[in-house]
Amino acid sequence: MPLYRPDNVDAPVLSQFSLKGKVAAVTGGARGIGLEVVRGLAEAGASVALIYTTSSSAPEIAAKIAKETGSQVSAYKADVTNKKEITDTINQIAKDFGKLDVCVANAGIASQVPGLEYSEDQWREIMSVNLDGAMYTAQAAGKIFERQGGSNSMIFTASVSALLVNIPQKQAAYNASKAALVHLAKSLAVEWTDFARVNCISPGFVETDILSIHPEEWRKKWFDMIPGARMAKAAELKSAYVFLASDACCYMTGANMVIDGGYTLP
Ligand code: NAD
Numbered sequence: 001m002p003l004y005r006p007d008n009v010d011a012p013v014l015s016q017f018s019l020k021g022k023v024a025a026v027t028g029g030a031r032g033i034g035l036e037v038v039r040g041l042a043e044a045g046a047s048v049a050l051i052y053t054t055s056s057s058a059p060e061i062a063a064k065i066a067k068e069t070g071s072q073v074s075a076y077k078a079d080v081t082n083k084k085e086i087t088d089t090i091n092q093i094a095k096d097f098g099k100l101d102v103c104v105a106n107a108g109i110a111s112q113v114p115g116l117e118y119s120e121d122q123w124r125e126i127m128s129v130n131l132d133g134a135m136y137t138a139q140a141a142g143k144i145f146e147r148q149g150g151s152n153s154m155i156f157t158a159s160v161s162a163l164l165v166n167i168p169q170k171q172a173a174y175n176a177s178k179a180a181l182v183h184l185a186k187s188l189a190v191e192w193t194d195f196a197r198v199n200c201i202s203p204g205f206v207e208t209d210i211l212s213i214h215p216e217e218w219r220k221k222w223f224d225m226i227p228g229a230r231m232a233k234a235a236e237l238k239s240a241y242v243f244l245a246s247d248a249c250c251y252m253t254g255a256n257m258v259i260d261g262g263y264t265l266p
Pocket residue numbers: 027028029030031032033034052053054078079080081106107108109110129133157158159160202203204205206207208209210211
């Protein structure tokens with residue numbers, strides 16, 4: 001089967017960005033980049049399942065976004081490292097909403113350990129969230145996409161750390177997990193052309209809690225290396241996720257969209 005071509009490719013371009021009638025699920029959706037992705041997808045008209053692990057206020061956050069956007073937004077609790085839990089949750093979302101068109105595997109954690117010193121647990125923790133968890137999320141969504149056919153979109157949040165090594169170092173596990181994630185996305189893109197597009201977004205530095213594990217001096221160093229001379233707010237990324245989720249990019253699959261204020265260019 002060829003890559004799905006929606007019947008609106010000749011329609012005015014802005015109409016192709018609409019997500020009206022689509023259902024999306026987002027992991028790591030209660031804060032940071034994921035929260036803005038949930039908001040962006042809902043603003044574009046999608047019904048959205050916000051998947052969270054720890055935030056007790058996630059249901060209120062979902063209700064607030066629903067009220068602000070007029071879209072249906074509901075919260076679901078699942079740990080992406082637990083294959084059964086995330087699979088059951090994605091299946092439940094598809095059941096509750098009647099289908100699933102878009103899945104964003106965004107949950108992630110960072111590390112700061114010298115390469116020689118990683119314990120088995122420290123290494124596994126990063127890999128299990130950033131890589132295994134993303135794969136479990138994608139597998140669950142992919143099975144639904146395959147059953148449904150049509151215009152489906154899988155999106156992974158990778159990182160510029162998939163492409164280069166930040167200075168100072170001590171992020172080997174994070175870097176390796178994100179590099180693997182980009183290649184996972186490309187592999188699935190080739191396998192899934194019959195039923196889904198699969199793409200990555202690789203942010204540069206974004207002002208979220210994930211950066212707080214790193215010392216201030218590191219953040220200053222990174223900041224000085226961004227040609228755009230500032231970090232991004234999470235809200236500056238949401239339009240890219242809407243684009244990848246929408247029919248506006250129906251011929252794009254296997255891409256890694258870098259959004260980094262020029263950080264990877266010099
Ligand atoms: P964040 O710490 O605010 O968000 C991470 C989210 O992942 C949180 O909602 C957290 O609850 C969730 N999460 C962690 N472990 C989980 C688990 N086991 N199961 C389910 N959810 C889990 O940081 P963020 O910047 O919003 O990060 C979102 C994604 O963006 C991550 O994948 C991160 O690696 C990536 N990223 C961030 C930056 C940046 O500068 N902020 C840059 C590049 C990539």
